[in-house]
Amino acid sequence: MIYITIAFYVEGKPIIDYFNLKKLNDSSKFQIFNKDEIFLIISGEGNINSAIATTYLLTKYGWKNEDIALNIGICGAKDGGFSKGDLILCNKIINHNSKRAFYPDILISHDMKEASLESFDFPVRKYHQEEIEGDIVDMEGAGFFEAASSFLYSHNIHCIKIVYDLLDFDKIDPKMVQEIIIKNIFKIENFINSLLTLNEKYLQRREDKKIKEILEKLKSNLHLTRSMEIELKKLLKIYLIRYKQIPEEIEEFVNIKVNSKKEGKEYFEKLKNFLTF
């Protein structure tokens, strides 16, 4: 699954439209949108809201190890090489209040700029410049990241920000917000796809069904104890890694029905010897 936390509907609208997400009937205070693997929640402003919404989304829809969580939204940039509309993947996220810092693992190549994000509990203006440690600022990233870190791998949690202003804004223009997000949506989609590919290739354990079936039969037919079962499971896995297939001879053992624990133990030893070179 891909879980996306967004502060305001205006920021989420281009993403909702692009992925054709539909609003779910949810009795919570949050608006949630979904299609297939993607869930998007509108958290409201601030770190606390972002953390609550992220936790709600992940727990409600049953997060798994290979799931991805993203916080997408607009930000302000302090200075130094950023322009309006720049798409940024955050490599460090600082909670301005607690000074705690979080570090996503960036394991895939991407075509965004990288920068450190600092999340404040108030809108940041030019006159706050001296207080700012990060390169860019927002009001949600740290809350989102800390919450998602309680569940998911650090390479699957990311804050993606789009520069809206250089701390010189007066009023947020919803049309402008949507324009700069739409402009960058392909790059965001590419990033999501790269992460999905990485996870699919390396994370999802393909517990071999065949091993499970064989073990079930052996367990009952040979009266295996739990420790014998664990040992056989390991040996079968090694065999599978080495020879890419389960030996045909295993069928002979599967079809044996023993009458005593002693007899079961004897067959277990034979099976062990057979599977160990």
Place this chain on the structure above:
Amino acid sequence: MEKEIISHEITKEILKKFPNSQIITVNHYKEVFSRPRQNYKLQELSKKLILAKKREKFLSPASSLCQNFGHPYFYYANLIVNCIFNCDYCFLKGMYSSANIVIFVNIEDYFKEIDEILKKHPLYLSPSYETDLLAMEEIVPFFSRFVNYAYSKENLILEVRTKSVNYTAIKNLKPSPNIILAWTLLPQEIIERYEKTPNLSLRINTIKRAIHDGWKVRLSFDPIILVENWKEIYKKFIDYIFSEIPASKIQDITIGVFRIPKEYLKRMRKKFENEITLFPYVEDIDAYTYSPSTKEELLNFISSKVKNYIPEDKIYTI
């Protein structure tokens, strides 16, 4: 990069080698290195460099699972944590929760501590214990710094263990009698299956150059891994080694079967399911290893083959 070492000369030297890198500053390296929920297996695909300052415990006594060659004061210094190689059997996979490589840039503090220890007693030191120092030399010149430091220290013996073929790092240095270059060698079949490191023939060529230039060379057949047809594989390997390397020029040989602290293997099994981690080892005193009979058979067989080339008193087994 820790903020405290941004202007350290070693930091600057390393950064010159990575002009396009993204630099992220941290207060303490453990904020990144010891984060919860890192995926070790995936980090191996894209290792990051963490530059830090070592603040305490510059030297530690080596594990009892390591061969001490009769030296009572066997210590290791971990200037670098983790390795550029990803050998399936490496204990580092069970020791740390991150595959990223930490370099402690303040090598001068290690030297100060060694100086203090040498005032009290001799020292047998391995600075390449949790990494491959020679393989890292292109990134950080710790190997050459250590060699230059060790020349004048009579009661210091330095063992630099490696699988590297980076002879460029060695060729301009003067050999010293108190520095031992220890190459880990295993049969090519094992290298291909479990190591992803420079192949055996390249390592042998590097060893030959080191011997030719006057370095003391130790061969380490460790860890011996049990595979099908192991007798045939290890016999062919040993015969090949000594058909290439003049046995009389070898300082000594160490042979050790695969062994790993129990906790490390348990953690490795959570990260990796492969032939090494899933093997049904038996519990030794404080480690998992092969059964006593298998261990004895492996050691006896390999030692007996090595004895055809090397006198017994130069062979150490563990």
